Amino acid sequence: MALLIASYDYQDTGLRRLTAPAHDAEALAEVLQDPDIAGFEVTTLVNEPHHRVGEAIGDFYRDRRRDDLTLLYFTGHGLKDDDGRLYLAMANTRPDSLLFTALSAEQIDQAMEGCVSRQKVLILDCCYSGAFPAGRLAKADTAVHALERFQGHGRTVLTASDATQYSFEGNQLHGQAAQSVFTRYLVVCRCLVLVCLVGRLVPQIPSPLPDRAVVMGSQKKWPVRLTARDREELVRVTTTGVRGASMIMRARVLLALDTSVGEVDSKEMIATRLGVSGETLRLVAKRFTETGGDVHATIARKRRDLPPVPSPVTGEVEARLIAMACSQPPQGYARWSLRLLEKHVALVEDIPDLDHSTIGRILKKRNCVLT
Structure with missing residues (x-):
């Protein structure tokens, strides 16, 4: 053409x-x-x-x-x-x-x-x-x-x-x-x-372009094959609108790894062209496979379902801490302080150990003022 x-x-x-x-x-x-x-x-x-x-x-x-x-x-x-x-x-x-x-x-x-x-x-x-x-x-x-x-x-x-x-x-x-x-x-x-x-116009002259591209290792383990609709959507992501740089980068990686339009270039060639590392290519291909071929889930930022560590402060812990702060202070003290609450919380077995700053945040959230 x-x-x-x-x-x-x-x-x-x-x-x-x-x-x-x-x-x-x-x-x-x-x-x-x-x-x-x-x-x-x-x-x-x-x-x-x-x-x-x-x-x-x-x-x-x-x-x-x-x-x-x-x-x-x-x-x-x-x-x-x-x-x-x-x-x-x-x-x-x-x-x-x-x-x-x-x-x-x-x-x-x-x-x-x-x-x-x-x-x-x-x-x-x-x-x-x-x-x-x-x-x-x-x-x-x-x-x-x-x-x-x-x-x-x-x-x-x-x-x-x-x-x-x-x-x-x-x-x-x-x-x-x-x-x-x-x-x-x-x-x-x-x-x-x-x-x-x-080299196409005269058969005797070899072309500097390879007849077959090298298939990268991750393509064998985590193949990327896009539908026509997926390709159109990814092209829109990379060319129109305002989106995060990481999202655009992942979209370009998926387009480069797509085998539906033919064999892909080598890992080194794709990484050089897109300005990413070979490890990034592997991770994007792996994520595409793990999401069942969902391009939106692949290019979007991964959201965690829950925090990595459950918070030790439950509603019951907050209620007991507020009740303690509202009670009479120990003998010899005119009022509760954050440091004093920290010491007494450590003596209660069914309340997790909390430092004074955490106790202060809990009381502030519940509009509880130490007087």
Whole structure:
């Protein structure tokens, strides 16, 4: 599956019209659709608004299988805000309102993160495309610095330029070139770089992605298999609403350990991707099995039915303590004190030993004042 997005005609006059994207998308689609090269099922979007493109990307990564190969390509303007975050410019994009009129790189990253496919390729042929925050396998430039904190398995990002560089149309920054330099060489080489990355397009070249993932030990003892409804619920937990960090972490672990969509990655790979320990993976899988596959009970904080140690202070003990505090103090004392009550409680066999602070709390709770 391949989704090609080209944006070159903008409503905002502050964004200069490009000429290469139209030719780029058309030429790349022809190569990808060629059954002798790739045989992709290609969808192309040209000069669409950001909400239409966002919806298409969401549909593109939804309902994919673990062994599907997905390719998302964008050509057009890439814009950065004051904090250095990358936005992809669409037909309705306004440079002064990127958050609401452009497609952010973070949204694309989240969509890819929620996709179960183990072979995901993203190609950005745009200005500042090196700022895309998805550190899978950076190509086309050795100075891409913003890709380090997003590690993952089976995910590759190709960018035409570094975060501080521009990508060119032909031999100039803006102009009337037929194709951009980056995409032109992808097409001329018949996507040879993709061949090297996934190995699927030419059988003689082995893929760096394993054909079979390693099944972790806890998956054999405590297998995690989710229903479609469970997966939808867990995805909502990790992407919407306000929830505790531990709940979100457990939900992400369950999604990563789910065998209903295929074999899972290795224990080390999952732990690295989610930023947890191998012991956490084992405990979440164990809890899922012990709760009978109840995802809500697995991700929620475990509630104890009773305190770990029954309280020695029962209603009868409180009543006898209050009666003692209301009685006449021992000879030689004008009134009861907490320390004096503590000594006398220790002499009574059927009342557990209580210190003066516990006695004070009991009397305060019952509005009993020592006078």
